[in-house]
Amino acid sequence: MPTPAPASYLPPATQPVRGVVWGIHLVVPMLGLWLLLAQPHLNVPWQHNASHFWMIILVAGVNVVLGVLISEASRRRQDARLFLVSMVFLTSAGFFFLHGLSTPKVILESGSVGFDIGQQVGLSIAALFAFASALPLGEQQAKTVLGAQHFVRAALGGIMVLWGVTSLVPGLTSLSEPPLESPMTWLAWASVPGLLLYAAASVMMFLLHRRRPSAMLISLITAYALLAESMIAGMSQLNWHLSWWEWHVLLVFAFVFVAYSSYLQFRREGSSAGLFDSVALSATVRRIQRDYDKALEEMVEHVRRGEPLAATRLSGKFRLNEGQAAVLDRAGEALANERALSERLAALVSVSAQTRIGLPEDQLLTSSLERVRQAYGDVKIALVADGRTQIGSRDYRFADGNPIRRDQLLAFPLTVKGNLAGVLEVPIGRTNQDEALAATLAGQLSISLENARLYQELHTLFHQYMSPDVAHALLADPRQAALGGELKELTALFADLKGFTTFSEKVTPGEIVEMLNRYHTAAVPCILDNGGTIVQFVGDALLALFNAPATQTGHARSACRAALAMQRAASEIAEEMAWKREDDIEWPTFRVGVNTGPALVGNIGSPELRGFNAMGDCVNVAARLQGVAEPGTVVIGETTLRQLGDDVSVTPLGRLSLKGKEELVEAYVLTEMT
DSSP: OOOOOOOOSSOTTTHHHHHHHHHHHHHHHHHHHHHHHHOTTTSOBOOOHHHHHHHHHHHHHHHHHHHHHHHHHHHHHTOHHHHHHHHHHHHHHHHHHHHHHTSTTTSSSSOOHHHHHHHHHHHHHHHHHHHHHHSOOOHHHHHHHHHTHHHHHHHHHHHHHHHHHHHHSTTTSGGGSOOOSSOOHHHHHHTHHHHHHHHHHHHHHHHHHHHSOOHHHHHHHHHHHHHHHHHHHHTTOOTTBHHHHHHHHHHHHHHHHHHHHHHHHHHHHSOSTTTTGGGSOHHHHHHHHHHHHHHHHHHHHHHHTTOSSTTHHHHHHHTOOHHHHHHHHHHHHHHHHHHHHHHHHHHHHHHHHHHTTTOOHHHHHHHHHHHHHHHHSSOEEEEOBTTBEEETTEEEOOSTTOOEEETTEEEEEEEETTEEEEEEEEEOOSSTTHHHHHHHHHHHHHHHHHHHHHHHHHHHHHHHHSOHHHHHHHHHOGGGGSSEEEEEEEEEEEEEEETHHHHHHHSOHHHHHHHHHHHHHHHHHHHHTTTOEEEEEETTEEEEEESSSSOOTTHHHHHHHHHHHHHHHHHHHHHHHHHHOSSOOOOOEEEEEEEEEEEEEEEEEOSSSEEEEEESHHHHHHHHHHHHSOTTOEEEEHHHHHTTOSSEEEEEEEEEOOTTOSSOEEEEEEEEEO
């Protein structure tokens, strides 16, 4: 995917115009040089030693200050590019200063050869640093440059001292000899590599500016271009003529232009800490951004804790002035408020999400409070108790549902179906949105509380009168209660109590109900724990389905496992009651039939009254198998047996003739499963 073009440094409407103006400023000096060289009568000589000397000293001083500032920025940021840029300025300043000392009548009576060629040599050495500064240095290369910085400074200092001694001590070397009468043609050719290096550095810096627009980069590009032009002007070697003075003026402009840009940025920012950050390597810029992000995070945390002027703690680290610290404080406070707003909105979304998962009331309030306190502070909730809404010693009585303010606390009523159900107490006062957000939170918690109580009512009602699978399906999608059905393979479990009629004739109705409830209390968990759905209770009988309505793998095994568990539970109840009862009345015993096959499954009945059920031969055969089962046994059909595998124990009953079936049915007594 292509990388989007970076934003332009200047507005689109003005950038071309400023580019043309910038180009004209660079072209005009070259046109002037051409005119002076093409018209010798215009290129008049003018020698004024004092003016030359003090101009050199002043500009060299400005250049040294720039070099020191950039060098300090390099040390503080540990950036190789800034170090190399500082060397451009220090090299130019050093040789420019030596050129000034070589002015006639200052140290030497008539100047020297070193006076003529010194500046071209200095600019050529500076061109090497300029070219290196524009290279996209990698991490390892940058470390190498920084590791050698002390050696480079020492070497440059040694070269300048050596050049000064050899150029300024009379009779010591040929460099201290009086200037030659004829121009040195080799000097012009020796300046060409420096020109090419400045040109390459300017182009690379411009490409960097395109990716990372910066006024300081534009200043540096201009300085490199002017240094190159000063080398061109110095090739003529017409000492003290106007063309010779031109390269002095170009050097002055190059250094003053960068100094003026630095001054403007200093006035705008009020600090010198970040003057040259835009020139640094990309890795340094990313590191600075991470530092600022970390500092801003730290400041935001101070603001969130209510500590004033949090930014002043960072002013020493980032060398901020009072104005910048105040601005950063305001920005941090605004950011903290915005983050608090986002966190509170996220907490509202979280409370809303918990409303939808049907948590019990106590769990809902506990989890909601835990989440809300992370964003809103020390929030408290109290439900109505004995007709009162009280939090600690604070008793709240709401009139017309309006909130109550007490110091920095705002209390809102929580309602369920229009009636007071509790009180929400929220600390406010940090932001202008506090009261509105607290009101929204109270409304959301009221909805959550009402939904939790409604869900609990539905849960109790549905789950006491129908299977959990059917209840969950209807709560999730009420359209599943529509009349109709589908053909589906399932396993039906049919069970009833053998001896129920005899038992009923000998005991009271209360004992009959007690017996049925005891047995069903034991049998129902056996079915539900194995994924079954109970669809009918008919007197002492029940019908359970496996693989309907919820899809269930291995439904035949689950049904048989549930049937054996039912028999074990029923046997324990019968033994317990036989030991407790003093009469000789025998308690009924379960007999169970299980069969697998296709059946029509769905909601059967009328628009006014309906029920979930299954119809088909599969269910009928399960009922008939239950009828032939001995008390305490489980009888299964052949289709069910084929799905159980080999790890079961059965006793064949042969081919049975069942009521309503023309064909004989293979049946088996299931005794054990592993």
